[in-house]
Amino acid sequence: MSQWLAEIFEKQSSSATTDAALRENTVPALAIEYHDRRFVCDFEYLSEVIETDVIIPYPENRGAHVGIINMRGEVVPVYCLHCLLSGEVPPTGKPIHSERMIVFRVPDGAFAICADKVQKRLISPEAFGQSSEIEIEGKIHKILSHEFFSNIREMIA
Amino acid sequence: MDDLFLEFLLEAEENLQAIQGALDVLVMQPDDEESFKRLLRALHTLKGGFGVFEMKSAQDACHQLENLCGQDGSRHGKEFYLWLQEATQGFEGLIQQAREAKTPSDIPITIPPQPTAGETSPSLEDEFAIAELTVEQFFGEEKKPEKEEVKVEAKEEIKEQPKPAPVPEPQPASATVRVPLAKVDTVLAGIWEAFMARNRMSYLIEQSRPHLQEAPALLRTWESLDSSLRRLIGDLESQVMDLRMVTLSGVFQRMSRVVQQFVHSHGKSIEFESRGENIELDKRIVDSLADPLIHLIRNAMDHGIEPPDVRKAKGKDPTGKIQLTAEISGAEVVISVIDDGKGLDPEVLRQTAIKRGLSHAAQVSDEQAINLIFESGFSTAESVSEISGRGVGMDAVKTQIEALSGRIEVKSSVDVGSTFLIRIPLSVSVLNSLICTINGMEYAIPHTDIIEAHTLDQSELKPNGPERFYNFRGEPIPVFDMTKLFPRTEREELSIIERKVSLLVVRTGEDGSACKYSGLVVSGISHNQEVVIKPIPPLALSLPYVSGVSILADGRPIFLLSPNKLIQQRCTHVAMAS
Numbered sequence: 010m011s012q013w014l015a016e017i018f019e020k021q022s023s024s025a026t027t028d029a030a031l032r033e034n035t036v037p038a039l040a041i042e043y044h045d046r047r048f049v050c051d052f053e054y055l056s057e058v059i060e061t062d063v064i065i066p067y068p069e070n071r072g073a074h075v076g077i078i079n080m081r082g083e084v085v086p087v088y089c090l091h092c093l094l095s096g097e098v099p100p101t102g103k104p105i106h107s108e109r110m111i112v113f114r115v116p117d118g119a120f121a122i123c124a125d126k127v128q129k130r131l132i133s134p135e136a137f138g139q140s141s142e143i144e145i146e147g148k149i150h151k152i153l154s155h156e157f158f159s160n161i162r163e164m165i166a
Numbered sequence: 167m168d169d170l171f172l173e174f175l176l177e178a179e180e181n182l183q184a185i186q187g188a189l190d191v192l193v194m195q196p197d198d199e200e201s202f203k204r205l206l207r208a209l210h211t212l213k214g215g216f217g218v219f220e221m222k223s224a225q226d227a228c229h230q231l232e233n234l235c236g237q238d239g240s241r242h243g244k245e246f247y248l249w250l251q252e253a254t255q256g257f258e259g260l261i262q263q264a265r266e267a268k269t270p271s272d273i274p275i276t277i278p279p280q281p282t283a284g285e286t287s288p289s290l291e292d293e294f295a296i297a298e299l300t301v302e303q304f305f306g307e308e309k310k311p312e313k314e315e316v317k318v319e320a321k322e323e324i325k326e327q328p329k330p331a332p333v334p335e336p337q338p339a340s341a342t343v344r345v346p347l348a349k350v351d352t353v354l355a356g357i358w359e360a361f362m363a364r365n366r367m368s369y370l371i372e373q374s375r376p377h378l379q380e381a382p383a384l385l386r387t388w389e390s391l392d393s394s395l396r397r398l399i400g401d402l403e404s405q406v407m408d409l410r411m412v413t414l415s416g417v418f419q420r421m422s423r424v425v426q427q428f429v430h431s432h433g434k435s436i437e438f439e440s441r442g443e444n445i446e447l448d449k450r451i452v453d454s455l456a457d458p459l460i461h462l463i464r465n466a467m468d469h470g471i472e473p474p475d476v477r478k479a480k481g482k483d484p485t486g487k488i489q490l491t492a493e494i495s496g497a498e499v500v501i502s503v504i505d506d507g508k509g510l511d512p513e514v515l516r517q518t519a520i521k522r523g524l525s526h527a528a529q530v531s532d533e534q535a536i537n538l539i540f541e542s543g544f545s546t547a548e549s550v551s552e553i554s555g556r557g558v559g560m561d562a563v564k565t566q567i568e569a570l571s572g573r574i575e576v577k578s579s580v581d582v583g584s585t586f587l588i589r590i591p592l593s594v595s596v597l598n599s600l601i602c603t604i605n606g607m608e609y610a611i612p613h614t615d616i617i618e619a620h621t622l623d624q625s626e627l628k629p630n631g632p633e634r635f636y637n638f639r640g641e642p643i644p645v646f647d648m649t650k651l652f653p654r655t656e657r658e659e660l661s662i663i664e665r666k667v668s669l670l671v672v673r674t675g676e677d678g679s680a681c682k683y684s685g686l687v688v689s690g691i692s693h694n695q696e697v698v699i700k701p702i703p704p705l706a707l708s709l710p711y712v713s714g715v716s717i718l719a720d721g722r723p724i725f726l727l728s729p730n731k732l733i734q735q736r737c738t739h740v741a742m743a744s
Binding site for chain 1: 359362604607609651652700703704705706707709711712715717721722723724725727
């Protein structure tokens with residue numbers, strides 16, 4: 010885990026929302042913010058969070074595919090999470106801006122998604138199995154379920 | 167997987183190869199004693215291995231075959247060895263299953279019934295007598311049994327065929343070390359990482375060169391070390407790549423067996439010739455070639471070569487010919503499958519394509535019509551046979567060849583025959599590439615695909631309707647503007663008003679084809695660089711004209727383009743649009 014993410018977690022743990030009583034009935038989750046859209050997912054598939062590297066776009070745009078990055082010698086594909094879930098296509102030929110890149114690793118391989126903000130949040134463990142959205146600190150977050158990660162190959166096809 | 171079991175599987179595969187190699191010879195020369203002994207030795211070792219891992223059914227099957235072979239090979243005829251080829255094929259599947267299961271299991275194995283006509287196997291008494299012999303007695307040279315005079319005449323009209331190359335005997339254990347291919351790959355990946363690190367280091371030094379001018383001695387030392395490092399990495403890569411090289415002989419011998427078995431069961435008369443089996447290629451390429459070659463050869467036998475009476479009526483030799491050849495041409499290996507059968511009729515293919523909804527097929531040339539057989543679901547076979555004609559084959563063959571960064575094409579003349587040409591790069595690891603820019607983004611194109619690169623005036627591209635042509639060596643060649651195909655950035659809009667264009671002349675067809683060369687307009691030509699080719703990541707977007715990815719010296723990833731496929735896609739889009 011990066012130094013940067015560790016610092017964020019440190020700050021989180023001292024905030025009012027993560028007191029000991031709450032911690033007993035909750036599990037940590039990763040809250041992602043990108044272009045005013047919010048998502049939350051389990052830590053299970055998280056590989057690392059990196060500062061945005063140069064994203065090389067594909068010669069043509071298809072679905073949620075944004076481009077590729079070099080992560081210490083490993084070429085990793087990058088997706089636009091919002092496009093992946095909404096079916097919209099990222100704009101052609103425009104540079105991609107994002108502050109962070111979250112790299113996930115699933116059995117089929119690694120992939121990255123763009124993010125402006127990444128934070129640790131504590132949520133009810135049932136949330137992942139019960140609904141597609143959850144309210145955290147007054148803001149609606151879309152839940153990235155285990156099915157999302159296990160079916161990623163089908164979703165990007 | 168248990169190391170001992172892995173060792174057994176490798177040995178079993180070697181023994182099966184030895185069995186098949188010996189049988190190839192024995193089918194042609196049933197009284198070849200050396201091959202018969204080699205067959206028995208391999209069969210016996212295989213049986214022992216199955217016994218160690220308690221694969222009882224396979225062990226019993228080996229034992230049964232050993233008994234049927236008997237001690238004296240000369241008593242058997244061609245029919246027996248052809249049957250034995252079929253009988254031992256079950257072991258291949260068995261070993262494959264055991265490899266997948268990663269554990270020994272007693273998988274039942276069925277031996278097909280022996281042919282009754284021309285019975286040449288030993289009598290029960292002989293078998294009993296053989297079973298009594300010890301292994302030492304059996305392999306002993308001192309007592310040579312008498313030969314029986316019974317021989318079976320070959321039923322098919324096969325001309326005398328060249329003796330297949332003998333399968334080399336395994337080296338003594340002390341001279342070789344078995345290493346799983348995955349370990350060799352790991353070493354190779356490490357070398358490529360070192361290669362990229364050296365590239366990156368070189369880039370950083372170049373960037374810092376102005377500051378290093380004050381220390382010329384340091385710069386000279388660094389240049390000398392860099393040169394040594396580059397050579398050492400190159401040598402290491404070449405040596406490790408050599409470890410992965412195997413000859414084509416195994417695959418070619420397998421094709422020979424496919425033909426023999428077809429001839430045996432279908433009553434056609436076919437002569438099979440092969441050339442170039444000693445050419446060495448990467449093991450992965452050789453392994454991946456078997457399926458497409460089997461498909462092409464089965465197609466040639468089933469649909470290409472006519473029955474003997476039809477051939478006679480056409481004034482042809484009643485015996486059809488299939489040639490399988492391999493040769494090195496530049497940085498590629500060229501594998502040809504040639505038959506002298508009825509050939510492909512472009513008009514029939516055109517009509518079939520139109521029926522399948524490919525409306526543009528009416529306008530295509532004869533050469534293009536013949537290549538329609540590689541379209542998905544395209545088959546002109548009137549009936550589906552167990553051998554071929556299911557209509558899912560040729561596009562799969564093409565896909566398999568393209569997965570090896572290769573290409574396939576067909577040339578054919580009615581009643582003369584067909585030639586399938588497969589071209590595969592010899593090395594797909596490090597490629598000399600031209601880095602060019604298209605609409606502000608850099609792409610790598612292998613040198614092997616580029617004939618010339620020019621910066622020329624727009625006026626040198628001659629328009630003809632919506633298309634443009636460039637006069638290349640006295641011939642007009644079509645020009646495809648990549649800057650219009652790829653996404654355009656704002657910065658790039660400014661550069662296209664310039665009068666100069668960068669043109670790459672690339673090879674897009676074979677000698678004699680209508681479209682041998684094409685021009686590609688790119689935004690700029692940057693520099694040459696050796697790049698390590700990595701496969702497209704499994705979860706990345708797969709585009710047909712992107713053949714791999716690499717990482718440049720400055721750390722940026724880059725796509726490797728295949729101009730041939732790029733133009734194919736462009737032509738398909740144009741055809742569909744019109």
